[in-house]
Amino acid sequence: MDYRQRTLKHEIGCTGIGLHTGEKITINIKPAPCGSGIHFVRTDLSGHPMLKAHFNNVLDTTLATSIGSNGCRVSTIEHLMAAFYGLGIDNAVVELDGPEVPIMDGSSAPFVFLLKSAGIKEQKEPKRFIVIKKAFKIDDGNRSICVYPSKELKITYTIDFQHPLLRNQEYELHFSGGDFVREISRARTFGFLRDVETLKANGLAKGGSLDNAVVIDDFRIINEDGLRFKDEFVRHKILDFIGDLSLVQSPIIGRFVIKKSGHFLNQQMLATLMKSKKHWKVYAFVTPEECSKNSVRIPAFGLPELVPA
Numbered sequence: 422m423d424y425r426q427r428t429l430k431h432e433i434g435c436t437g438i439g440l441h442t443g444e445k446i447t448i449n450i451k452p453a454p455c456g457s458g459i460h461f462v463r464t465d466l467s468g469h470p471m472l473k474a475h476f477n478n479v480l481d482t483t484l485a486t487s488i489g490s491n492g493c494r495v496s497t498i499e500h501l502m503a504a505f506y507g508l509g510i511d512n513a514v515v516e517l518d519g520p521e522v523p524i525m526d527g528s529s530a531p532f533v534f535l536l537k538s539a540g541i542k543e544q545k546e547p548k549r550f551i552v553i554k555k556a557f558k559i560d561d562g563n564r565s566i567c568v569y570p571s572k573e574l575k576i577t578y579t580i581d582f583q584h585p586l587l588r589n590q591e592y593e594l595h596f597s598g599g600d601f602v603r604e605i606s607r608a609r610t611f612g613f614l615r616d617v618e619t620l621k622a623n624g625l626a627k628g629g630s631l632d633n634a635v636v637i638d639d640f641r642i643i644n645e646d647g648l649r650f651k652d653e654f655v656r657h658k659i660l661d662f663i664g665d666l667s668l669v670q671s672p673i674i675g676r677f678v679i680k681k682s683g684h685f686l687n688q689q690m691l692a693t694l695m696k697s698k699k700h701w702k703v704y705a706f707v708t709p710e711e712c713s714k715n716s717v718r719i720p721a722f723g724l725p726e727l728v729p730a
Contacts, residue, residue, distance in 0.1 A: 430540030437523025443627030446519035499664030507601035509722025553675030
């Protein structure tokens with residue numbers, strides 16, 4: 422049972438290309454104390470401003486999740502945030518010398534590898550869980566997110582694009598660290614070939630390539646190696662959703678049923694749900710007995726070698 426907060430054992434870093442800026446960016450991820458959460462630091466800006474990865478700081482959801490405040494901005498944070506969430510890491514500082522988290526291969530897998538390489542340290546304080554107590558729904562036309570009370574964190578996601586390869590894909594994730602790593606973290610971002618030139622003309626996707634995205638033309642996958650999963654598209658949407666969900670900065674226990682959502686609706690859901698306190702309650706479990714008493718199964722953020730605090 423994963424009750425306690427976690428951080429990294431050691432500092433670790435990497436260099437990659439920003440998907441939208443096309444810039445070479447180096448990040449360093451450092452341990453942080455209990456209760457501090459995940460913060461980003463722009464080392465390339467005067468004063469090295471720090472930003473908390475929180476839904477209240479979301480500035481933009483166009484093709485990615487971007488946070489910002491007082492002129493400081495960090496874009497495309499969702500894949501790294503999903504890795505933190507999937508491995509149960511509550512506290513860390515991410516230093517970067519550019520405006521965007523590197524895209525790596527378009528999935529969370531490189532970040533999972535990086536964090537595992539640094540080692541995960543269990544801390545003394547308990548995690549703060551948000552347990553859904555009452556059903557909640559938000560919709561936007563034919564897109565919707567519903568969340569229901571549940572003994573565990575479960576995510577059911579459906580996509581339906583007007584394309585023969587992306588019609589009516591559905592995937593259900595019963596959340597545990599192992600399942601996230603095996604089934605979700607390797608799913609890559611995707612896009613349509615017809616949109617590439619338009620994006621680049623608008624100053625976006627400057628760093629996009631077949632090395633960091635699945636690209637689809639009118640009928641087929643352009644990438645020579647094909648897909649990692651036959652339903653990689655919907656799995657990646659779950660990855661994005663987990664990255665956005667992490668911006669509550671507490672694991673949520675509930676059942677999410679999502680249809681055709683994206684970053685905008687994800688963030689709208691979080692902001693609205695968190696304001697409506699009748700729908701949830703905060704718990705900090707410190708023993709198996711407390712958990713059983715509340716009929717809740719804590720997400721298994723399962724990770725190999727934990728280093729005691």
